[in-house]
Amino acid sequence: MTQLEIGGRFIRSGFWMLLFGMVMSFGMVLHYVANISPPIGPEFTKTIYLWYACPWTLSTAVVLGGALGMIAIGAVYATLARMASAIPIVGPEKSAVSICTISLIAMFLTGYAGYFVVNSIWPDFYYSVVTDGKNLWLLLQLACMVAYTIGVFLAFNGIRRISYSTA
Incomplete structure (x- = not known):
């Protein structure tokens, strides 16, 4: 695999994830339009700025931001492919995409679909004080963000390695 090939894969996957994130955002809009939130208590109103009244805000934002990050990584790989001699992409870097x-x-799956699973165990966990439910749900999302960061780190190391060869 070359820099141009992995760059193209990052860009294509990033655009698919961007489209996927935009589709996810329809769920947030429908959540507001349909006003499907249960009655909220005083504890929820204290953290309204954190939660934005919709449980899918965090997962949608991460998918959209992650997609843009993938497109940017792909663009850097493609640019370096034009500047440097062909350096093969080897090892764990190949799995970054x-x-x-x-x-x-x-x-x-954890932030959007997982909300309904956790909500079936702890009803209205998102809108009330059910720390076990919120903690489980947020830790699952954090694990996904950590995995994404590992992929970005692998790409970062590859980009750094290639960029040093151009100097």
């Missing part, structure tokens, strides 16, 4: 893509899909 897959790790980033899978972690963003997992972010959807």
